[in-house]
Amino acid sequence: MTKSQETCTQFISNKDKIEQIIKTMLFHHGEPYATSNQIAKYFDIRHDDLLRKIRLFHSFDELISLRKISERNRIVRGKEYPYFELDADAFSFTCLSITGKKAESFKWAFIQAFKQATSNAISARVAIETNKANTDWIAAREQGKSTRKLLQNKIKEFCLYAEKQRGRSYSSCPYYKLITNAIYSCLGIDISKKGATPRDIYSGNIVEAIEHAELKVIELLDDIMVSKGTRKGIQHQIARKLKYVDVA
Structure with a gap:
């Protein structure tokens, strides 16, 4: 096994880190999403830099029109701060765009956590529809x-x-x-x-x-x-x- 493969295996199987991320996961109508603030925090990068990176995506306007990325604002001490909400696709795309040693230590765990949250949401919807016939x-x-x-x-x-x-x-x-x-x-x-x-x-x-x-x-x-x-x-x-x- 190469060093790169060992690194991937290490982070994919890091259950504690994945569970920690899932606990902070946000949902709209049962569908998981992430905020740019969360991504910046987990990848240890400046939020302003991440916003700039997302806005520079060639597909940014399309992601906005498809509502895969939504622009939001939060007010802290009377001052307004912008942030993005990203669905599973936009989240994965953004994660893949982030590079660096610190980013790599979180990337696999974050992606696996999002996949697990999405799977849970799908399972819940299937169970609900099944129960409705019982x-x-x-x-x-x-x-x-x-x-x-x-x-x-x-x-x-x-x-x-x-x-x-x-x-x-x-x-x-x-x-x-x-x-x-x-x-x-x-x-x-x-x-x-x-x-x-x-x-x-x-x-x-x-x-x-x-x-x-x-x-x-x-x-x-x-x-x-x-x-x-x-x-x-x-x-x-x-x-x-x-x-x-x-x-x-």
Whole structure:
């Protein structure tokens, strides 16, 4: 194996780096995209230089017209800064245009992460369409909607309880995401497929398990508030409550 092949193999198989990149991946309507800011950060180049490079692509106008690249602006401390959003094709094309030792150390991992995110998005869409034809899944999904609404209301109530215990308000309630992630983690459910909820992409028995777990968490939140228990360590309390929930 040549030195070049060893380098490629090293970066393609770097799972930690790929997983790190996927965690920061952005999505529009379930489709992955990247910003020029992200690319500049990962490849350790100046963002202004990257914007200039992209604008100098001979195919820049065509990429814009096809909406593979979109021009955006963000405001920081009252000042406007331009950036680009790139779909999978434009992202890959841009990555291939970046050279240098530092760039090469990220290029393979970044491309593999984007491919995996795209594959996840496609798999989620296929699963959703398949589930829509399954009557058991439809019934479980409809029942789950009302349970999820009950849980959301209970989390809102718990958030107010936590604010009183904390002695000050939250800028935004952290418990919606924290409790939801704790439930899915306890059930061993993969929530990395962005653009779709687990209820959309998993089979009827897992949808039923989610509902069962959510009902148990509603009970737990009620118990904590009635007994004036602590808001802290809610993930561990959920883990104990859901210890014997079966998703098989």
